Amino acid sequence: MAYEHQRIEKKWQSFWEKHKTFKADNSSTKPKYYVLDMFPYPSGAGLHVGHVEGYTASDIISRYKRQKGFEVLHPMGWDSFGLPAEQYAIRTGTHPAVTTKKNIDTYRRQLHSLGFSYDWEREFATSDAKYYKWTQWIFTILYNKGLAYEAEMYVNYCPVLGTVLSNEEVDNGRAIEGGHLVERRPLKQWILKITEYADQLLEDLADLDWPDYLKRLQINWIGKSEGAHVQFRIKDHSGIIKVFTTRPDTLFGATYMVLAPEHPLIEEITTATQKAEVNAYKQKAANETDLDRTALNKDKSGVFTGAYALHPITQEPVPIWISDYVLMTYGTGAIMAVPAHDERDFEFAQAFHLPIRCVYDVDSKDLADNPNPEELKKKILAGEACWPGSGKSINSQFSGLDLNGLSVEEAKKKIIDWLEANSSGKRATSYKLRDWLFARQRYWGEPFPILHFADGTKRVLDLDELPLCPPELSNYAPSPEGLSPLGRAKEWVDITDQKTGKQAKRDLNTMPQWAGSCWYYLRFCDPTNDEEAWSPASVKKWLPVDLYIGGVEHAVLHLLYSRFWHKVLYDCGLVPTKEPFKCLRNPGMVTARSFQLSTGAYVEPVDTREENGEFFHVKTGEKLRSQIDKMSKSKLNGVTPDEIIEEFGADSLRLYEMFMGPLEKEKIWNTDAVNGCYRFLNRFYDMATSSKITDQEDPEAMRIVHKAVHGIEKDIQDLQFNTAIAKMMEFINEFTRLSAYPKKGISMMVQVLMPFAPHMAEELWESLGNKTTVSLEAFPEVDPSLLHESSATYVVQVNGKVRARFDMPIDLSQEEVMKLALDNSSVQKFIDGKDIQKVVFVPNRLLNLVV
Numbered sequence: 001m002a003y004e005h006q007r008i009e010k011k012w013q014s015f016w017e018k019h020k021t022f023k024a025d026n027s028s029t030k031p032k033y034y035v036l037d038m039f040p041y042p043s044g045a046g047l048h049v050g051h052v053e054g055y056t057a058s059d060i061i062s063r064y065k066r067q068k069g070f071e072v073l074h075p076m077g078w079d080s081f082g083l084p085a086e087q088y089a090i091r092t093g094t095h096p097a098v099t100t101k102k103n104i105d106t107y108r109r110q111l112h113s114l115g116f117s118y119d120w121e122r123e124f125a126t127s128d129a130k131y132y133k134w135t136q137w138i139f140t141i142l143y144n145k146g147l148a149y150e151a152e153m154y155v156n157y158c159p160v161l162g163t164v165l166s167n168e169e170v171d172n173g174r175a176i177e178g179g180h181l182v183e184r185r186p187l188k189q190w191i192l193k194i195t196e197y198a199d200q201l202l203e204d205l206a207d208l209d210w211p212d213y214l215k216r217l218q219i220n221w222i223g224k225s226e227g228a229h230v231q232f233r234i235k236d237h238s239g240i241i242k243v244f245t246t247r248p249d250t251l252f253g254a255t256y257m258v259l260a261p262e263h264p265l266i267e268e269i270t271t272a273t274q275k276a277e278v279n280a281y282k283q284k285a286a287n288e289t290d291l292d293r294t295a296l297n298k299d300k301s302g303v304f305t306g307a308y309a310l311h312p313i314t315q316e317p318v319p320i321w322i323s324d325y326v327l328m329t330y331g332t333g334a335i336m337a338v339p340a341h342d343e344r345d346f347e348f349a350q351a352f353h354l355p356i357r358c359v360y361d362v363d364s365k366d367l368a369d370n371p372n373p374e375e376l377k378k379k380i381l382a383g384e385a386c387w388p389g390s391g392k393s394i395n396s397q398f399s400g401l402d403l404n405g406l407s408v409e410e411a412k413k414k415i416i417d418w419l420e421a422n423s424s425g426k427r428a429t430s431y432k433l434r435d436w437l438f439a440r441q442r443y444w445g446e447p448f449p450i451l452h453f454a455d456g457t458k459r460v461l462d463l464d465e466l467p468l469c470p471p472e473l474s475n476y477a478p479s480p481e482g483l484s485p486l487g488r489a490k491e492w493v494d495i496t497d498q499k500t501g502k503q504a505k506r507d508l509n510t511m512p513q514w515a516g517s518c519w520y521y522l523r524f525c526d527p528t529n530d531e532e533a534w535s536p537a538s539v540k541k542w543l544p545v546d547l548y549i550g551g552v553e554h555a556v557l558h559l560l561y562s563r564f565w566h567k568v569l570y571d572c573g574l575v576p577t578k579e580p581f582k583c584l585r586n587p588g589m590v591t592a593r594s595f596q597l598s599t600g601a602y603v604e605p606v607d608t609r610e611e612n613g614e615f616f617h618v619k620t621g622e623k624l625r626s627q628i629d630k631m632s633k634s635k636l637n638g639v640t641p642d643e644i645i646e647e648f649g650a651d652s653l654r655l656y657e658m659f660m661g662p663l664e665k666e667k668i669w670n671t672d673a674v675n676g677c678y679r680f681l682n683r684f685y686d687m688a689t690s691s692k693i694t695d696q697e698d699p700e701a702m703r704i705v706h707k708a709v710h711g712i713e714k715d716i717q718d719l720q721f722n723t724a725i726a727k728m729m730e731f732i733n734e735f736t737r738l739s740a741y742p743k744k745g746i747s748m749m750v751q752v753l754m755p756f757a758p759h760m761a762e763e764l765w766e767s768l769g770n771k772t773t774v775s776l777e778a779f780p781e782v783d784p785s786l787l788h789e790s791s792a793t794y795v796v797q798v799n800g801k802v803r804a805r806f807d808m809p810i811d812l813s814q815e816e817v818m819k820l821a822l823d824n825s826s827v828q829k830f831i832d833g834k835d836i837q838k839v840v841f842v843p844n845r846l847l848n849l850v851v
Contacts, residue, residue, distance in 0.1 A: 001767070003685040005649030009759040013115060021775055022062075022117040026526075026538055028071035034542045035062045035074045036521055036581075038550025038558070041513075042078050042103035042125075044088070047110045048638040049657070049669060050590035050631040056657045057587060057721060058549045059116045063755035064716050066117075067779035073542050075524040076111060076118040078104050078125040081132075082513040083169065083177050086444040087161065089476040096444040096476070100127055110641055114650045115758050117775065122527045126516025127444070131523060133467035134533035135515050136449040138565065140460040141572060143450075147193040153437055154262045154328055157185045162478025163441040164189070166512060166557075173292060184262070184286040187482075190439040190448065190509060194564045198222055198431045200578075201563055209583040211664070214555050221556050223432020228416050230336060230425040232257060232309035235317055239265055241309055244331040244430040247338065248419065249403065249411035252396040253359035254336040255349070256319045257309050258302065261285035262328040269320065271306025278303050278322060285324040293324040300325060300348040312424040314398050323348060329434045339386070346386035356383035360391040360408075436561065438512060441484040443476045445510030451497055452505045459500065470510070484508040517558060518565045521545050521580055539575050544582045552586040559584075585719060588665040589630060590657075594637040596625040602636040628668055644674060651757035652678040658721035658756065677725075681760055683732050687741060688750060688764045694740045699786075704734050705745035706786040712752050713779065725756065743768065748780040792844040796821045798830040799850055814841040821847055 016022065035058050040051065062074040078100075085096040085103075104125060111118070124131050142148040156165040160180035169175060170182050194201075202222050205215045227246035234241060241257060259266055261282040270278045281303040285293070292298070302323030309318045318336075325344055326335055339349035340358040349356050358381050366389055367373035379385035393411045396403035401418050403411045419425030439448075447468045449461035461468060471489035478485055486508045487493060497504045519533075526538035559581070566580040595603040595615055608615045608624060615624045631638040644653045655677035660667040708731035715724035731749065735741065747768055754761035754774050765774035788810075794817055796804040804826045806817075818839070821827045831851050838850035 001685070001689040003682050003760070005651065005681075005759070006646075008763045009113070009115065009645075009650050012759045012762045013112060015762070015773070016115075016117070016775070017112075017120075019773070020121070021773060022066075022072075022074065022119050023121060024073040024075075024119045025071055026541055030069060030071040032542055033062075033065040033070040033072050033547075034521075034545045035065070035072060035547045036524070036545045036549070037076065038548070038554055039077050039079050039517070039520060040107060041082055041084070042080055042100060042107045043084060044099070044103055045633040045638070046103075046106045047641055048631045048633075049641055049644060049653070050592075050638075052114065052641050052653065053590055053657045053660075053663075053667075054549045054551065054587040055111070055114070055116055056654045057585075057663055057719065058547065059114075059654075060658070060716065060721060060755040061547055061719070062117050063758065063775060064779065066776060067751070067755070069778070072117075073122075073524065074116075074118055075122040075527075076116070076120070077123055077520060077524070078107070078127075079513065079517050079520070080104065080125040080127040081445045081511075081516055083161070083163070083165075083442065083444075086442055086476055087177055089444070093474070097127065100125070113645055114641060114654065117758070122524050124523065124527050126520065129467045129469055130530070132446045132516065134523065135446050135511070135519070136461070136466050136468060137463060137533060138519060138569070139446075139511070139515075140449055140463075142192060142565075142568060143460050145568065145572075147196060147568065148438070149191055149193070150188060151191055152186050152188045153191065154184050155187050155189065155437060156182050157187065157482065158182050159482070162482050164437070164439065166437075166514075173288065181287070184288075186262075189437050190507075192436040192438045192564075194436045194560070195431055195433055197564050197567050198224065198433050200567055201560065204563075204567075204579055208579060208581070210581075211584075211586065214552075214559075214584065214586065217555050218560060221433060221560065225430045225432075227428060227430065228412075228419060228425050229332075229428040230312060230419060231423075232312060232318065232336065234265075234269055234320075235308040235310055237269055237307070239268060241265065241320070241334050242332050243334045243336045244428060245336060246430075247341070247408075247412075248415045248425070249393065249396075249406075249408055250338040250341050250359055251311075251313060251336070251415055252398070252403070253338040253340050253357045254311065254318065255339060255355040255357055256321060256337045258321050258323045258326045258335050258337055258345075258348070259305070260326040260328040260333040261322050261324060263322070263333045266305060266322060269305055269307040274304060274306040278305060281322060281324075288324060290327055290329065293327065298325070300344070300351050302348065302352065304352075312419070312422075313401060319354070321348075321352070330432055331430055340380070340383055341386065341388055343386050343388060357395060358383055358387070359393060359395045360387060360389075361394045362387050362389065362391045366391075436564075438515075439509035440512050441478050441482055441508075442510050443470060443473060443485045445470075445512065446515055447486070447510055448507035450507045451495075452507065453497075453500075453502050459497065459504075462499070465499075468506075484510065486510070514558065514561050518562050519569075521548075521562075522569075522575065536576075543575060544577045544580055546582055548581040548584045549587065550584075551589075555586065585663065587663050588661070588667060590660070590667050590669050591628045592631050592637040592639065592669040593626055594629045594632075594635040597622060598625075602634070604636050631669070639669060639671060644671065648674050648678045649681070649759070651681055651760050655681070655725055655756055659725045661722055663719050663721060680729055680732065681757060683736070684728075684749075684753065684757075685760060685764065687732065687736055688746050689767055690741060692739070692741050693743050693746060695743055696740070697742045697744060698738070698740065701735065701738050701740070701742050701745050702783075703786045704731065704738075705742075705748050706782050709748055709752055709780050710782045710787055713782070716755065721756070728753065728756075750774060751777055751780050794820075794844070795846050796824070796827055797846070797848040798827060800848060803827045803830055810844050812844075814839070814847070817841070817847050821849070 037058050062072050065072050080100045085099050088099050089096045156170050158175045158180050225246050228248040230243050232241045302321045305320045307320045311318050337345040339345040339356045362380050364373050367376050370376050380387040390408045393403040393406045416427050447470050449468050451459045471492035476485050493506050522534050525542045526534040569575045570578050595608050607618050609618055615626045629635050656674045711727045712724045750761050750764045761774050791807055792810045794806045804824050834851040836849050836851055840848040
């Protein structure tokens with residue numbers, strides 16, 4: 001029988017859809033297992049093979065868990081609100097809903113063609129009104145708990161796109177969508193108090209089965225620091241500058257202050273002579289990203305405000321500067337600069353010839369790695385070099401306060417006690433995490449369920465007023481002033497509130513794309529419920545998500561935001577677990593080679609040829625620049641699953657995606673290599689439909705089968721799919737040497753193959769005479785007695801060179817193997833007349849005679 005992948009795959013995809021094979025039952029009494037993919041944004045480009053990797057991994061686990069007796073929830077939906085659809089609408093006049101539906105249809109078709117075992121009855125899109133009704137409802141919960149507020153904040157604003165952008169939508173100061181320049185500007189925004197949950201977000205990481213690097217990313221993003229708030233009064237001004245520092249013990253070394261260019265006090269304290277220079281610098285800083293501003297290798301720049309603060313201990317005047325290396329979004333937007341003990345402050349002080357005062361002695365032992373430690377110590381004490389390490393306090397005594405001779409921790413305690421006693425500061429905890437800027441000036445997003453009244457009060461809409469749908473528009477572009485396009489719908493904006501009778505305005509902003517993806521895993525538990533976002537029974541049944549698989553690019557913010565919303569809902573008694581995602585894994589990126597002409601234009605891989613490791617354009621002969629890149633439509637290196645499925649089949653693609661390497665590692669795509677997995681499936685198919693199949697069981701054949709099943713199952717449990725497939729290939733090599741194939745053994749291996757290549761497994765299961773679907777058959781049980789080898793190959797060496805091999809029963813003694821070796825003519829001729837000086841014996845493997 002020929003392996004006809006196209007016929008087989010269409011047949012079984014139709015079967016699964018017709019029989020609803022993968023429908024998850026909320027009322028099942030089986031143990032549950034919830035497998036979730038980070039659901040996709042349905043772009044116009046469709047899926048490429050890089051996306052398929054994570055979906056294949058989650059599907060293998062879903063199918064395996066069903067085999068092990070679990071009721072499995074494996075859903076799919078669409079993260080369908082977002083900027084790309086809106087920009088396409090602006091360019092073409094096509095309503096975003098039309099574009100989104102078309103893109104979803106493409107994605108759904110592609111996922112169907114790969115045979116993924118999703119419960120498609122639970123499908124939804126975040127732009128469905130029946131879904132975002134509940135997104136808006138969750139916002140009302142946040143608002144009523146005091147976790148949502150309006151404030152003016154500095155934001156990433158793109159004048160061309162006319163909207164606020166998240167940090168993730170900006171790259172090197174430009175919008176990822178369109179490449180337009182982004183500026184920093186103050187804008188009144190909705191903000192969520194994620195900082196209220198900072199400690200819980202940190203502490204509960206310990207209970208999660210997440211990779212260590214992922215936990216570190218979250219920890220570093222939250223950035224909890226212990227220290228003190230210190231108050232500096234401004235000379236000849238009523239204002240106070242508050243700074244947070246983790247090193248209050250270095251306060252005697254503070255010789256100047258630096259404010260972020262956005263600091264609200266700058267306008268008040270800058271002297272007339274410095275106004276022009278300060279304003280020019282502020283404008284320059286507004287066009288830089290936070291990443292650019294804080295780069296370690298960046299030359300320090302700044303401007304003196306002309307104002308001075310008073311040192312809280314000595315009352316000496318301290319000059320106040322502004323510089324872009326201080327961010328308004330971190331700490332208080334102001335620092336006390338201690339250049340002798342902070343590298344960035346030291347560089348700034350050197351650049352502007354500011355005083356440097358050393359307040360820590362350095363032990364010469366700490367400088368042992370330096371070629372001239374004593375000389376370096378002299379420079380540190382003289383303020384000519386920076387020492388960020390520890391030591392004993394020096395130069396830290398004034399008017400009864402003496403820190404000299406104290407260690408860092410001793411000095412910290414003493415100085416904080418003094419600050420609190422003198423109303424100049426207090427112990428404090430600071431976080432790098434900022435409250436979540438939650439508004440966008442867009443059309444294609446969830447409108448805020450808020451009414452604004454003329455007297456400045458607000459009202460959140462009640463559940464019976466939701467969903468609040470956006471108005472129908474023909475122009476989706478923001479106004480020249482950057483106001484949301486929603487403002488054009490005057491009848492939608494200006495209303496009479498039916499519940500209060502007051503004149504009101506709807507909010508003109510929409511929620512960010514993050515909103516819909518914060519809680520979608522909850523809706524999958526109960527997606528058709530029109531009365532509740534989810535029933536208590538459904539989330540009790542399915543939560544938490546047992547395995548969450550998705551790209552590392554969402555390792556920080558999506559997870560942080562989802563965890564924040566979940567914890568709020570937990571505190572409200574609406575979900576039964578503190579955390580949403582129990583176990584999380586990030587598939588490594590699938591990359592591919594891209595090719596560029598000297599003009600910078602990209603070239604299709606089919607239009608290239610290779611000579612001695614260099615690449616040339618087929619038509620022009622021009623030598624091409626080539627590099628390994630992330631798959632991208634713009635770089636012409638994206639490979640669609642459609643073309644691979646057409647030639648090799650979905651099962652071959654699934655196998656190759658997993659065989660490329662360990663799940664978490666980066667891989668380089670090679671279309672030609674898919675053929676290797678296709679050949680393996682052909683060999684498996686030939687074996688399982690062979691005339692050599694027999695009803696008789698053979699102990700050696702079953703030993704090979706049980707050994708393979710045991711190893712493959714362990715690899716599946718460890719998500720080591722590449723080695724599981726390698727074991728299948730080893731099995732084929734070993735099993736096909738046999739003169740007959742026991743049907744029971746073939747059946748077991750078809751069951752094992754099913755999670756990886758389900759279409760072919762179903763076809764073979766049927767051809768073996770079974771009337772059931774193999775997708776719902778149990779994973780085969782292993783007989784432990786068949787895992788032990790009955791024989792071993794003993795290699796006999798003389799002076800390290802192989803002279804004979806024996807296939808004999810396992811666990812022979814050294815004496816027994818010696819007797820066999822000495823009786824063998826191939827060994828005898830190398831030891832005749834010689835003395836055996838040494839014997840090296842490795843049980844079941846090796847005998848080496850040294851003569």
